[in-house]
Amino acid sequence: MKIHIVGAAGVGKTTLGYALANTLKVPYFDSDDYFWIDTPVAFTVKRDPELRNAMLLNDLSAHNSWILGGSMVSWGEIWENMFDMVIFLLIPHDVRMQRLHAREFERYGNALYTDDNRKDLYEKFMIWARGYDDNTTNGRTLAVHQNWLQKVSCPVLHINGDTTTTERVSLITKALAQ
Numbered sequence: 001m002k003i004h005i006v007g008a009a010g011v012g013k014t015t016l017g018y019a020l021a022n023t024l025k026v027p028y029f030d031s032d033d034y035f036w037i038d039t040p041v042a043f044t045v046k047r048d049p050e051l052r053n054a055m056l057l058n059d060l061s062a063h064n065s066w067i068l069g070g071s072m073v074s075w076g077e078i079w080e081n082m083f084d085m086v087i088f089l090l091i092p093h094d095v096r097m098q099r100l101h102a103r104e105f106e107r108y109g110n111a112l113y114t115d116d117n118r119k120d121l122y123e124k125f126m127i128w129a130r131g132y133d134d135n136t137t138n139g140r141t142l143a144v145h146q147n148w149l150q151k152v153s154c155p156v157l158h159i160n161g162d163t164t165t166t167e168r169v170s171l172i173t174k175a176l177a178q
Contacts, residue, residue: 001024001026001065001084001085001176002060002065002066002068002082002083002084002085003020003066003067003068003083003084003085003086003087003172004067004068004069004072004079004082004083004085004086004087005017005020005067005068005069005070005086005087005089006069006070006071006072006073006086006087006088006089006145006148006149007071007088007089007090007091007145008089008090008096008129008132008133008140008142008145009096009100009129009132009140010091010096010097010099010100010103010129011089011090011091011096012089012091012099012165012168013069013070013089014030014069015165016069016087016089016165016168016169017030017067017068017069019165019166019168019169020067020168020169020172021066021067023169023173024065024067024173026063026065026066026067027063027066027067028066028067028068028069029056029059029060029066029067029068029069030068030069030070031056031068031069031070031071031072031075032070034047034052034053034055034056035047035052035070041117041121043121043125044121049075049076052075053075053076053078056068068083071140071145072148073140073144073145073148074139074140080148080151080152080153081152081153081154083152083154084154085154085155085156085157085172085175085176086149086152086154086155086156086157087156087157087159087168087172088145088149088156088157088158088159089159089168090142090158090159090160090161091160091161091162092161092162093130093133095162096129096132097126097129097130100125100126100129101126104122104125104126108122155175157171157172157175159171159172
């Protein structure tokens with residue numbers, strides 16, 4: 001089983017991915033690990049698209065089943081036919097934005113307020129993330145995801161609302177059993 005979990009930043013893709021991987025006993029991969037180069041200031045240097053695709057395809061090819069979290073909408077047509085199931089997560093905007101703020105504060109602490117560079121990166125990220133739902137951000141938006149979901153060649157399970165990870169895993173395992 002090859003499962004892809006997609007949605008806006010802060011919807012719980014990674015949390016669900018690890019929980020589902022644990023339940024199904026398959027590896028979890030996160031697209032951020034391939035999209036971004038590991039640098040002292042995280043999430044600032046993008047990897048060459050051909051290299052990131054090659055790296056991820058190589059890692060996935062070592063397994064018959066896996067879970068991939070993240071957005072693949074701009075990674076090429078190959079990803080439209082890669083999965084056996086796509087899970088699309090959507091939660092209320094305010095809940096998502098609060099989660100993102102909490103996550104950023106957990107990662108960077110008071111540097112969000114005291115370090116000018118970190119503060120600038122945080123503010124730009126939050127502005128970008130806010131634009132997902134109303135489609136005003138550049139790149140990944142709700143409309144972009146909805147269009148991409150029309151192109152994938154597998155079933156799409158939509159999970160809407162601020163559900164728990166346990167509820168999400170249950171919905172997915174039931175869908176897989178059908």
